[in-house]
Amino acid sequence: MNPTFSIIHASARPNGWLASHNAWVQNAEAPAAVEYILACECRRGFPESYSYPGVRIIRTEESRTCIESWNTAARQARNQVLLINSDDMFPCAGWDRKLLEAIPDLDGEYVVETTSNTPADEARIMVFQILTRRRLERIGYVFWPEYESVSADIEFSEHARRDGVVIDARHITIEHRHYAFGTADFDSMYAHQNRPEAYQIGDAVLRRRRESGFSVEMQ
Numbered sequence: 332m333n334p335t336f337s338i339i340h341a342s343a344r345p346n347g348w349l350a351s352h353n354a355w356v357q358n359a360e361a362p363a364a365v366e367y368i369l370a371c372e373c374r375r376g377f378p379e380s381y382s383y384p385g386v387r388i389i390r391t392e393e394s395r396t397c398i399e400s401w402n403t404a405a406r407q408a409r410n411q412v413l414l415i416n417s418d419d420m421f422p423c424a425g426w427d428r429k430l431l432e433a434i435p436d437l438d439g440e441y442v443v444e445t446t447s448n449t450p451a452d453e454a455r456i457m458v459f460q461i462l463t464r465r466r467l468e469r470i471g472y473v474f475w476p477e478y479e480s481v482s483a484d485i486e487f488s489e490h491a492r493r494d495g496v497v498i499d500a501r502h503i504t505i506e507h508r509h510y511a512f513g514t515a516d517f518d519s520m521y522a523h524q525n526r527p528e529a530y531q532i533g534d535a536v537l538r539r540r541r542e543s544g545f546s547v548e549m550q
Contacts, residue, residue, distance in 0.1 A: 335437065336365045336427060337408035339473075340416040341391070341400035343372035343520050345381070347418045352386070354421045360428045370404035372397065397524065398474045398483055405473045408464075411437040415460040415473055419515050423504045430461070433500040440465040442491035443498045447507040457488045459505040466496060470547045475540060480524040482533030490545040 338355055342348035348369065356362050368387045371377035382388055389407060391400040401415055412430065423429070434441055443461035451458045460473060467473065470490075474483040491497050508514035510521050523529075540546075 334364050334366065334410050335431065336412050336414060337368060337405075337410040338365060338414045338416050339368050339370060339401055339404045339408060340418075341370040341372060341397045341404065342418050343376060343397070344418055344518075345376050345378070347518075347520075349383075351416060351418050351420055352383075355416070355426075356385075358422050358424045358426055360425050364427065366408065366410050368404050368408060370400040372400050396479045398476060398478050398480065402472050402474060402476060405467060411464050413462050413464065413467060413473070415462075418520075419508045420459055421506045421508060423506075426503060426505070429503045430500070433498055433503065434463070435498075437463065438465060439463060440469060440494075440496050441498050442466060442487075442496050443500050443503075444488075445503040445505045446501045447505060449507045449509065449512055451484075451507070452501070455488060455492075456485055457491075458484050458507050460484065460487050462491075466491075472547075475536070475545075476549075477532075477536045479529045479532050481529045482537040486537055486540050486545065489541070493545060 340348060340352065352367065359365055366387065367385065368389055369383065370389045370391050371381055372391055389404045391403050405413055412434065430443065433443060441463045444457050445459055445461065446452050447458045449458065462473065475486055510517040
C-alpha cells in the first residue's frame with residue numbers, strides 16, 4: 332500500500348492524545364502508508380521540545396482554537412486522504428483497507444461518512460471528518476475558520492452534502508468516546524470547548540454560513 336492517509340490530530344492534552352494515536356496505528360493493516368501529524372496546541376500545555384517516534388509534530392503557537400490547529404496542519408499534510416482526529420476518536424480494525432475500498436478515486440473530491448456510535452449518527456452529522464486532498468484544495472480549509480469548536484462539524488457535513496461529494500461508508504466505525512455519552516471523563520479541555528460562548532459563536536456562524544450557501548470566499 333502506497334502512502335495514502337494523513338491523520339491530523341489536534342490536541343491540547345500532552346498526556347491525552349496517545350491512546351487514540353495507538354489505536355489508529357494498531358488497527359491499521361498497513362501503518363507504513365499512514366502519516367501521523369500531531370498539531371500541538373502549545374498555549375495549552377505541550378512543552379516546547381515535544382516529540383514522539385513516528386509522529387510528525389506541528390507546533391501551532393499562533394492558533395487560538397482547535398479549528399485553526401486542524402486547518403493549519405491539514406495544509407501541511409502530504410497524503411491523499413485526510414483524517415481529522417482528536418483525543419476521543421477510536422477506529423475499528425482494518426480502517427485503512429475499508430476506507431480504500433470505499434473511496435472510488437483517491438484523486439477525486441470526496442468526503443467520507445462513517446459511524447460514530449453516538450446520536451450524531453441519526454442526525455447525519457459527521458463528527459469524524461474524512462476528506463480527500465482534492466476537497467481541501469478546492470474549498471481551501473477543513474473547517475470554516477470563524478468557528479471556535481461547536482457547529483464546525485455540522486457545516487462540514489451540510490456543505491459536503493450540498494456539493495454532492497459524500498461517500499456513504501457507515502459500515503466503518505470511528506467511535507467517538509465523549510463525556511456527554513459516558514465514554515470519557517469531563518476535563519478542562521471539554522469545559523473550554525463546550526462553554527456557552529462557544530455555542531453562541533457556533534450557532535451564529537452556522538446561521539450566516541447557511542444563508543451564504545457555504546460560500547468558500549472570505550467576506
